[in-house]
Amino acid sequence: MSTITRIRPQSLVNNALKQTKPTLDAHRYQGGNFHAYMTSKLSTYDTERSYSLFQKTLQDPLRTSPSSLAGKSILVTGSNTGLGFEAALKSVDLGAKHVILGVRNVEKGEHAKQRILQRATSMKAQPSDTTKDGNPDDQTISVRKLDMSDYNSIHSFVKEVGKKDGRLDVAILNAGVFGVKYETAGNYGWENDLQVNVLSTALLSLLLLQAKIIKPEVGVLEFVASRRMQAVQLTEEEKKSHNLLETFNRKQNFNASRQYQVSKLLLMAFYQSLASRSAKLTEGSPIITAVCPGFCQSDLSRGHQGFAADVLRAVLNTFVLRRAEEGARTLVSGALGTKERHGKFWFDDGLHDIALPDSVGDAQGFADRIWEEVVHALQRDTNAPLV
Template structure:
């Protein structure tokens, strides 16, 4: 009932917080929620907005559309990043590290697919939604922290776009997989792709919780947000059932994008929190996430992720301090 109530009766607040003088990063910014959130942030006065996109041509088209609709040019920059590739994420983050400041980042890019395919040795949606999303978050943390030091009036924010469908995940898929959960669910003989997006978002929620527990909110406010079911390009590779659900239940893309902007507008109350409809709602987290079993799973996948990411960029886990 909570899901239906939210979809049909709740309208997240229209964004009004000023981003004047700030530099903001949005991944998946050329379509859907990312595009509309970027439009809001440009409208609200950001000095520089980096559109992290896989398709640069589509990103340039989005940039022109945003400039035309907001009347602001010279703000948006289109940078390529493919979250299915370690090398692409590393190159992108190394480029980010060269800019003078980063006040906020919305890690929005994600994949929902019923098709099994490997990327960097893991099932592709696990690579995109979990491993490389956390990789990127960890890689940009030093600049977010440095921005706080260089510009004391700002409070950097790092928002991960998760989903309420984390509560729909079949946790039996990960229950008996020992200490290598990410690797086990990337086995094509075991993968349950019809529920893979749900599992990926559950794992992301657990990992963002752990990351936020290790980083002081006084340095960087780390939050995770649920935009609700929205019209977007997310399910372009998903099955018919997902598409039909969107047709019937989805809220508008612009309405959902307000929750993304809320995620980088929150104060300390948002650190480590789960936000839905633009508000902190920790009790909306699934019973599994709030359980002892969930805590144990969180520790296992954090350790597994740490090993993976240290192999990609040695020393990276020191950023989570």
């Protein structure tokens, strides 16, 4: 039984629920009857976990991923830790034939591989479990170098995957950063969030499509996005700016939290445009989709150091955030879709429209503008035509 249902007094609980109204699934919170609400929710979800009050009220628990991935080839970038690691583990556990870890540090990747093999074997299915073909072994997981701050590394990665791993059923573009201070990691002068979360992710998606590495029609290319992009309020000045990528690349405009949100907004805009153009760009386009795992425990906030950050992290981890394993459920369930997922946004076990924030104005116009900016920047930086 959840710890939530033991919390007293009830008025405190109801007040907390009211305060979290914007994110609370209000229509299912039946007339203030907290106990009935929680009991009905818990009965349909993962009841093994003891959810705290705020974990339950701020974010819905996610269904576990019951589907089999038997026979599938799955690429997960940024899979040595956090959500990517858990998504790779889940893929192996659900019987994937081959899982590719795209990581910038091969040693960390090999370590992750061993941890996945150990955990997948110890989670080994009950005799009744039909999702598995057999035990995972050394051949089940391949570690490939991918540095998302280096375009040459991205090109080499795509070539290597194409040569050694054949066609993929699923590519989960998960690698991402949340920089706490202004840094340019690559050689191209781009701030790190813009470099990794937007430009390099865009390049990787385009190269995977061009090389036809994802199975046509039925394969899935998945962007790991964030609903935090919806919090971005563009100022009038920003809207009028000649080039938004360049505007947000200026050091004086850097604000860590906003920069991360902006990077996910630009990624989402690029994704919206890519999804609408993919049929023209590549014959037999795979399904292109995007997911948001919700607020999760991971290493994403690693840049925030010090006592206050540690305390805040501990509080959030305990009371608010989903476990990385839960977030990874969304990464995996988002990749199981059929064509109706194309161009949509999967989160909280549901399929949604993309819904860029109102401040961008005409959403398709904004998406097209960002597409032009991203493609132009990539072509200029790599000195090669892309699309």
